[in-house]
Amino acid sequence: MSIAQLDKRELILFDLDGTLVDSASDLYRAMNMSLNVLQLPFVTEEQVRVWIGKGSSKFCESVLLHLTGSLDPAQHQELLNTFLEVYNADPCVDTVPFPGIIEFLQWGKAQGKKLICVTNKPEQPARSILDILDMAKYFDDTIGGDRFTERKPDPRQLLHCVEHYAVSKEQVLMIGDSVNDVEAARRAGIDCIVVSYGYNHGENIADSHPQEIVDDLRELLA
Numbered sequence: 615m616s617i618a619q620l621d622k623r624e625l626i627l628f629d630l631d632g633t634l635v636d637s638a639s640d641l642y643r644a645m646n647m648s649l650n651v652l653q654l655p656f657v658t659e660e661q662v663r664v665w666i667g668k669g670s671s672k673f674c675e676s677v678l679l680h681l682t683g684s685l686d687p688a689q690h691q692e693l694l695n696t697f698l699e700v701y702n703a704d705p706c707v708d709t710v711p712f713p714g715i716i717e718f719l720q721w722g723k724a725q726g727k728k729l730i731c732v733t734n735k736p737e738q739p740a741r742s743i744l745d746i747l748d749m750a751k752y753f754d755d756t757i758g759g760d761r762f763t764e765r766k767p768d769p770r771q772l773l774h775c776v777e778h779y780a781v782s783k784e785q786v787l788m789i790g791d792s793v794n795d796v797e798a799a800r801r802a803g804i805d806c807i808v809v810s811y812g813y814n815h816g817e818n819i820a821d822s823h824p825q826e827i828v829d830d831l832r833e834l835l836a
Contacts, residue, residue, distance in 0.1 A: 617826050618807060620835075625781050625785060625787075626722055626729050626730070626786075626787050626789065627775055629789065630731055630744075632666075632792065633712075633791040634712065637706075639708040640705060643707065644697060644700045645677060654682075657681070661680065671690075702739045705743050731744065731755070731757065732772060733758055734765045737760055771798070776802070783804050788806040788807070796819075807827075808826070
């Protein structure tokens, strides 16, 4: 028995990177362009897939720790500023929705559900990606990691949605791909389903004991 119970949900919250879209190749491209500006060695796409998902600052931190073995605050700020400039200018070259996502969003919209994208990515590139992929029309809001001072795994973004749309927590479902999503939902008191294909910092998502794991969101519609 799935915990989805979609008929009773009014609000469905989605993580972006690793859940809705596969954006790793664009993050990888932008990071290496940024490292080139700073005259630092390049990283691989496999490494990038492990490091993403906790926001841009953490991503830059992981890259510098790997490349230099330490974290110089000035260098971190320089890489972060460069990366955001490069990535925000062109965040959606090779980024694509994962299989089943569009069908699930179409179903949600047809059912009159409120669909919200809740991501740790800054809001501007998040909105750009959804616009370019013609996915923005499905969402009532996109809440980036820079809207509040807290971001996932803090429950602030999720609790804002509960309050703003005046629903009970039982009417809300979170769909994500990482321990950040599981932890944020747990702390918010909201049910959470994770996808098996996302980015979870190189760890098996099952290790964070999510309530349910699916390989494709279409399984929830069956």
